[in-house]
Amino acid sequence: MDMRATPTPSLTLTAVLDSCWALLAEGQRLRHSPFHQGVLATSAARGPTARYVVMRQVDRERGVLGFHTDRRSEKWGELERDPRVSLCFFGQSVQIRAEGRATRHTDDAVADLAWKRTGLMSRRCYLASPAPGTGVEQAASGLPQHLSTQRPNESESAAGRANFAVVTVQLQRIEWLHLAFDGHRRARFSRAGNSPWSGQWLVP
Numbered sequence: 001m002d003m004r005a006t007p008t009p010s011l012t013l014t015a016v017l018d019s020c021w022a023l024l025a026e027g028q029r030l031r032h033s034p035f036h037q038g039v040l041a042t043s044a045a046r047g048p049t050a051r052y053v054v055m056r057q058v059d060r061e062r063g064v065l066g067f068h069t070d071r072r073s074e075k076w077g078e079l080e081r082d083p084r085v086s087l088c089f090f091g092q093s094v095q096i097r098a099e100g101r102a103t104r105h106t107d108d109a110v111a112d113l114a115w116k117r118t119g120l121m122s123r124r125c126y127l128a129s130p131a132p133g134t135g136v137e138q139a140a141s142g143l144p145q146h147l148s149t150q151r152p153n154e155s156e157s158a159a160g161r162a163n164f165a166v167v168t169v170q171l172q173r174i175e176w177l178h179l180a181f182d183g184h185r186r187a188r189f190s191r192a193g194n195s196p197w198s199g200q201w202l203v204p
């Protein structure tokens with residue numbers, strides 16, 4: 001018997017895909033889940049660049065993940081030039097890599113609904129001036145002074161709507177890696193368009 005490749009017949013690809021979506025859904029629901037935020041990689045003109053974003057939408061039915069951002073941010077322009085993205089998560093001994101194409105939402109129903117559901121403290125992020133990424137003389141939040149320690153009221157927060165945006169990512173590939181003492185396990189799932197996910201075991 002080849003001892004280098006001990007199979008785990010009880011583990012199925014279906015169960016693994018289910019667990020990926022369950023972890024992602026938990027991340028969207030629970031602020032303290034390690035899957036609440038993922039590292040988003042995009043292509044900048046200078047090369048690849050990565051940063052954390054918070055998962056605000058996890059839709060298994062449509063194969064979509066979504067996050068909120070400021071349309072004045074650098075990633076916004078990067079996504080316009082190249083909508084292909086990769087998201088990476090790690091927790092509970094599991095790494096999930098999710099790849100797909102980003103769609104940017106600003107003045108549509110998706111962004112309107114997300115804005116409506118965004119709390120005042122989160123809306124505050126979109127009130128920064130000058131724009132995120134602008135160089136400044138001293139360390140500064142960019143927020144109006146009176147909002148440095150408090151949330152804006154509803155009407156103050158409204159100015160942030162112009163900067164607020166949603167990015168949805170239509171996934172085309174999900175990769176799962178489980179770290180374990182008795183040897184890691186790895187699987188990849190891919191789909192074309194809206195076709196069913198097709199999975200394959202990989203050597204880690």
Ligand SMILES: Cc1cc2nc3c(=O)[nH]c(=O)nc-3n(C[C@H](O)[C@H](O)[C@H](O)COP(=O)(O)O)c2cc1C
Pocket residue numbers: 037051052053054055067068069070073074075076132133
């Ligand atoms: C835990 C964590 C969560 C974050 N969530 C978001 C987010 O949901 N959306 C966002 O635009 N930036 C988020 N940020 C800030 C980004 O990582 C990044 O610094 C900022 O958006 C500027 O990125 P850019 O210049 O590449 O556009 C988060 C940062 C951390 C550390």
